[in-house]
Amino acid sequence: MTDSSKPLDYVEAHLDDSLDRLFALMRVPSVSTDPAYAEQCQHAAQLLSDELNALGFDARVAPTPGHPMVVAHHDGDGPHILFYGHYDVQPVDPLELWKRDPFDPVIETRGDGAKQIVGRGASDDKGQLRTFVEACRAWKETEGRLPCKVTILFEGEEESGSKSLEPFLHANAEELKADFALICDTLMWDTETPGLTIGLRGMAAGQVTIRAASRDLHSGLYGGAARNPIQLLCSILGEMKDADGRVTLDGFYDGVPELDPAVRASWDALGFDPAEFLGEIGLSVPAGEKGHDVLEQIWSRPTAEVNGIWGGYTGEGFKTVIPAEAHAKVSFRLAGTQNPEKVWASFEDHVRSRLPADCSVEFTGRGPGSPAVTVSSDSPPLEATRAALDAEWGKAALIGCGGGIPVVTSISKILGMDTVLVGFALTDDNIHSPNEKYDLKSFHKGIRSWVRILEKIGEMAKVPA
Amino acid sequence: MTDSSKPLDYVEAHLDDSLDRLFALMRVPSVSTDPAYAEQCQHAAQLLSDELNALGFDARVAPTPGHPMVVAHHDGDGPHILFYGHYDVQPVDPLELWKRDPFDPVIETRGDGAKQIVGRGASDDKGQLRTFVEACRAWKETEGRLPCKVTILFEGEEESGSKSLEPFLHANAEELKADFALICDTLMWDTETPGLTIGLRGMAAGQVTIRAASRDLHSGLYGGAARNPIQLLCSILGEMKDADGRVTLDGFYDGVPELDPAVRASWDALGFDPAEFLGEIGLSVPAGEKGHDVLEQIWSRPTAEVNGIWGGYTGEGFKTVIPAEAHAKVSFRLAGTQNPEKVWASFEDHVRSRLPADCSVEFTGRGPGSPAVTVSSDSPPLEATRAALDAEWGKAALIGCGGGIPVVTSISKILGMDTVLVGFALTDDNIHSPNEKYDLKSFHKGIRSWVRILEKIGEMAKVPA
Structure with missing residues (x-):
C-alpha cells in the first residue's frame, strides 16, 4: 500500500511554488500556429524537458517537422501510463479585448471571492498539464518515487492541426506504448464535480x-x-x-450499443436539466431520437x-x-x-x-473519418481514477462528449491504448478567447487529484499490456 | 359577308412599302430602359400615332409618368377588339456582337435562302405589331373600312417593367374596354405553323x-x-x-382542369418529341406528375x-x-x-x-401573384382566329406557355377581357440579343394572317360585352 498523505501535505505547503512554475510556462508565448513564435515553442518544450529531467525523469525534446515533442520516462512499479498534454497555445487576437498582457499571468479575485489564474494557456492546456507534473513532483519530493511507471508526451501543435502527431506516434510506437493513456484537457461537470469523459462520438x-x-x-x-x-x-x-x-x-x-446501466445511473445523478440546456440556446423540443433523453442525444447516440x-x-x-x-x-x-x-x-x-x-x-471533401471512442465504465483504469476523484471531491461525474478529441483516436488507432480523460476546466474558462482563466481551485485540487490518481493506479492489479 | 381578296392582293402589291414603314420605325432607337432614349421613345409613339391618324384612326399619344402610350380607335361593325403591342425595344449591349448597326435595318438572305429582317425590334415587337397595322391599312386602302371595331394600345415600357401600364388601364378602362383583346408578341410552333397561345401559367x-x-x-x-x-x-x-x-x-x-380533348388533339398533332426536348438540356426522365406528358407538365399542369x-x-x-x-x-x-x-x-x-x-x-419577398390565363379552345374569338390562320397557313397550333405574360393578366384583371395571343416569331429570332431578326415570311404571312383574322372576327356573332 502507498500512502498519499505526505505528497498531499507537500502540495498544500508548496502551492505558491507550483503557481510560480505555471506562471513561468505561461510567460512563454508558445503560439503554435504563427511561425513567428517557433523559437518560443522550442523554448517552452525545453523548459518542460529540463524540469522533468531535474525531477528524475529521463526527458528529451524530440524534434518533428513542426514544433518539437517533449518525451519523458520515469520507472515505477505497477501499471505503465502515458500522460498526454500540449504546451502550445491559441493566438491572443483580438488583443484589445484582453484586460492585461496575455503572457503576464496573475491571480485575480472575482466578485464571489473565487481566485483565478488569468492569462493565455491558464486552462488550455498549460494549467491542466501542470496539475499532473506538480503531482509527480509531490510524490518525488516526499516519497522519492512515483506510484506507477510514467511516460509523458507533450505536444506543441495541438492548436494548429497536430500535423506531426500521428507520424510521431507511428515512429515512436514502441517507446510510447503503455497500459493506458491519461489526458488532462477536458471539462468538469460543474465547479464541485470533476469530469471523467467516458465517450467521444x-x-x-x-x-x-x-x-x-x-x-x-x-x-x-x-x-x-x-x-x-x-x-x-x-x-x-x-x-x-x-x-x-x-x-x-x-x-x-x-x-x-444501448447505454450501460452504470453510466445511466451516473448521468441520472448529475441533476442535468434538459429544459435549461435547450433553453439556453432558445430551444425546447429535443430533436433527437424518441426514447432517448437529451444527454443520450448529445453524448451517446x-x-x-x-x-x-x-x-x-x-x-x-x-x-x-x-x-x-x-x-x-x-x-x-x-x-x-x-x-x-x-x-x-x-x-x-x-x-x-x-x-x-x-x-x-x-x-x-471527405475528411478523415474517426470512429467513436468509448471507455468502459467498469474498466480498471477508470475505476481507479474515479475512486481517486471521489476521495478528493466526494464525487465524480462520468460524462460524455459529443465531439471527438483527435489525439484520443490517434492513441487508440496507432498505440492500441484506451485513454482516461480527466479534466478540471470549466465552461467559463474562455479557452481560445481573450481573458482565458483557470480557477485556482481547479489547479490546487487538480494537483491533489493527480496525487491520488497516481496512488490508485499504483494499487491496480497490473493491466496486461 | 366580307371578302378579303382585295386586301390580300394589296398586301402582295405593297410589301416593299410595308417593309419601308417597318424600317422607319426600327430606325428609332426607342430603348425604354435607358433615360437617354426618352425622346426617341416619344418619337416612336408620335410616328405610330401620326400614321394611324393618316389611316383614318382617331389616334393620340397619351402621356404617362414614364414613356407614352399610343391609343387609337376605328369604328366598324361586328365585335370590338383591343389590339396590344409595344413600340419599345431592349438595349443593344453588347454592341460588338452585332454584325451591323442595330438601328439600321436590312434584309439579309440566309444560306438556306430564307430572307430575314435584321435589326433591334425586328421581331420584338415592332415587326409583330406592324403585321397588324399593315393588315388594317390593306383593308382601309381597298375596302375603305375595317371589318370590325378596333382599338389599339401600344405601350412604351414593356421591356422595362411596364410600370405605367396598370395605372393607365385603370384610368382609361372605359375607353379601352372591348369584347376581347389580341396580342401579337408570341411564337410560332415551327416555321410552318403559327401559334395560338391558349394558356399562360x-x-x-x-x-x-x-x-x-x-x-x-x-x-x-x-x-x-x-x-x-x-x-x-x-x-x-x-x-x-x-x-x-x-x-x-x-x-x-x-x-x-383536365386537358380539353380538343387541345389534347391539337397537341398530339404537333409532333412534339419529349426525348428531344429533354435531351437538349441533358435530361431524359420527365420530372412532373405521372399520368401527364411533358407538354402538359410545362404548359397546363x-x-x-x-x-x-x-x-x-x-x-x-x-x-x-x-x-x-x-x-x-x-x-x-x-x-x-x-x-x-x-x-x-x-x-x-x-x-x-x-x-x-x-x-x-x-x-x-412575396411577388404579386398572378392566376393562370386560359383561353377556352371553343371560345368564338379563338375559333375565328384559328379559322383565319388555317386559311392562310393550312394549319395552326394551339400551344401553351409555361410562363406568364403580365399584360394578359393586367387586361384580364383590370378590363375583364380575354386575350387571344397570335404570334409569328421564331425561337431563333434572337430577341433581347444581338442580331435580332424576323423572318420576312413571318412579316409577309403575318400581315396576310391579320387580314384574314379581321375578316373572320367581323363575321362572328356579336360577342356580349
Whole structure:
C-alpha cells in the first residue's frame, strides 16, 4: 500500500511554488500556429524537458517537422501510463479585448471571492498539464518515487492541426506504448464535480453535389418537366431522418450499443436539466431520437446533420431559375463501434438509390473519418481514477462528449491504448478567447487529484499490456 | 359577308412599302430602359400615332409618368377588339456582337435562302405589331373600312417593367374596354405553323426562412438534441411533392382542369418529341406528375419549384455547425383557376404544420401573384382566329406557355377581357440579343394572317360585352 498523505501535505505547503512554475510556462508565448513564435515553442518544450529531467525523469525534446515533442520516462512499479498534454497555445487576437498582457499571468479575485489564474494557456492546456507534473513532483519530493511507471508526451501543435502527431506516434510506437493513456484537457461537470469523459462520438463527413440539367433553366419554360436538383436534394436529405428522429440509412445503427446501466445511473445523478440546456440556446423540443433523453442525444447516440446547403438563386428579389446543381455538406456523429467508412457508404447508397436516371451525384471533401471512442465504465483504469476523484471531491461525474478529441483516436488507432480523460476546466474558462482563466481551485485540487490518481493506479492489479 | 381578296392582293402589291414603314420605325432607337432614349421613345409613339391618324384612326399619344402610350380607335361593325403591342425595344449591349448597326435595318438572305429582317425590334415587337397595322391599312386602302371595331394600345415600357401600364388601364378602362383583346408578341410552333397561345401559367412566389436555435451551434456539443433548421427545411420542402411528382399541398389542385380533348388533339398533332426536348438540356426522365406528358407538365399542369436554398457553412472545407436558420426561395406555376393567394397560404400551412414548437418561420419577398390565363379552345374569338390562320397557313397550333405574360393578366384583371395571343416569331429570332431578326415570311404571312383574322372576327356573332 502507498500512502498519499505526505505528497498531499507537500502540495498544500508548496502551492505558491507550483503557481510560480505555471506562471513561468505561461510567460512563454508558445503560439503554435504563427511561425513567428517557433523559437518560443522550442523554448517552452525545453523548459518542460529540463524540469522533468531535474525531477528524475529521463526527458528529451524530440524534434518533428513542426514544433518539437517533449518525451519523458520515469520507472515505477505497477501499471505503465502515458500522460498526454500540449504546451502550445491559441493566438491572443483580438488583443484589445484582453484586460492585461496575455503572457503576464496573475491571480485575480472575482466578485464571489473565487481566485483565478488569468492569462493565455491558464486552462488550455498549460494549467491542466501542470496539475499532473506538480503531482509527480509531490510524490518525488516526499516519497522519492512515483506510484506507477510514467511516460509523458507533450505536444506543441495541438492548436494548429497536430500535423506531426500521428507520424510521431507511428515512429515512436514502441517507446510510447503503455497500459493506458491519461489526458488532462477536458471539462468538469460543474465547479464541485470533476469530469471523467467516458465517450467521444466519432465522425464521418463530406460534401454531396447533385446535378440535373446541363445548364440553368427558366422555370416558366421547363418547370414541371425538368428535374429540380434542389428539390431532389431536399427530398433525399429530408428522408435521412424519420419522424421519430431516427436516421434511416441502411445499417446506420449497427454497432450502436444501448447505454450501460452504470453510466445511466451516473448521468441520472448529475441533476442535468434538459429544459435549461435547450433553453439556453432558445430551444425546447429535443430533436433527437424518441426514447432517448437529451444527454443520450448529445453524448451517446449517433446523429446525422446537414451543416451547409446551397443552390440556385440566393440574392435579393426573385429569379425563377431551375439550377443545374445543388450542394450540401453532411456529417455524422458516430457512437459505439459504428464504422465511419460504412456509414458514409450507406449515405452514398441512400443518395444514389433515390437518384433519377438522368441525374448524377458527386461526393467530395471527405475528411478523415474517426470512429467513436468509448471507455468502459467498469474498466480498471477508470475505476481507479474515479475512486481517486471521489476521495478528493466526494464525487465524480462520468460524462460524455459529443465531439471527438483527435489525439484520443490517434492513441487508440496507432498505440492500441484506451485513454482516461480527466479534466478540471470549466465552461467559463474562455479557452481560445481573450481573458482565458483557470480557477485556482481547479489547479490546487487538480494537483491533489493527480496525487491520488497516481496512488490508485499504483494499487491496480497490473493491466496486461 | 366580307371578302378579303382585295386586301390580300394589296398586301402582295405593297410589301416593299410595308417593309419601308417597318424600317422607319426600327430606325428609332426607342430603348425604354435607358433615360437617354426618352425622346426617341416619344418619337416612336408620335410616328405610330401620326400614321394611324393618316389611316383614318382617331389616334393620340397619351402621356404617362414614364414613356407614352399610343391609343387609337376605328369604328366598324361586328365585335370590338383591343389590339396590344409595344413600340419599345431592349438595349443593344453588347454592341460588338452585332454584325451591323442595330438601328439600321436590312434584309439579309440566309444560306438556306430564307430572307430575314435584321435589326433591334425586328421581331420584338415592332415587326409583330406592324403585321397588324399593315393588315388594317390593306383593308382601309381597298375596302375603305375595317371589318370590325378596333382599338389599339401600344405601350412604351414593356421591356422595362411596364410600370405605367396598370395605372393607365385603370384610368382609361372605359375607353379601352372591348369584347376581347389580341396580342401579337408570341411564337410560332415551327416555321410552318403559327401559334395560338391558349394558356399562360400563373405564379405565386416568395421566400421562407426557418429559425431554430438562437445562435449557430457546434454539432459536437449539440448535434442530435438541437433542431437543425436545414434538415427541417429539407424535410418540409421534400414533402412538398410525392413520389409521383404531385404537389402535396392541401387543396393545391383545386381549380386545375383536365386537358380539353380538343387541345389534347391539337397537341398530339404537333409532333412534339419529349426525348428531344429533354435531351437538349441533358435530361431524359420527365420530372412532373405521372399520368401527364411533358407538354402538359410545362404548359397546363401546375408545379412547385425551389428556386434557391442556402444555410449553414458553404465555403471550402468543413465546419461542423448547426446553423440558427435556413432559407429557400419557392415558386409555384399555376394552372386553371388556382388562386395564387390560396396556394401560397396552403404552402404556409404546409410549413407551419411541420414546425416543432420551438422553431419559427418567416415568409418574405412575396411577388404579386398572378392566376393562370386560359383561353377556352371553343371560345368564338379563338375559333375565328384559328379559322383565319388555317386559311392562310393550312394549319395552326394551339400551344401553351409555361410562363406568364403580365399584360394578359393586367387586361384580364383590370378590363375583364380575354386575350387571344397570335404570334409569328421564331425561337431563333434572337430577341433581347444581338442580331435580332424576323423572318420576312413571318412579316409577309403575318400581315396576310391579320387580314384574314379581321375578316373572320367581323363575321362572328356579336360577342356580349
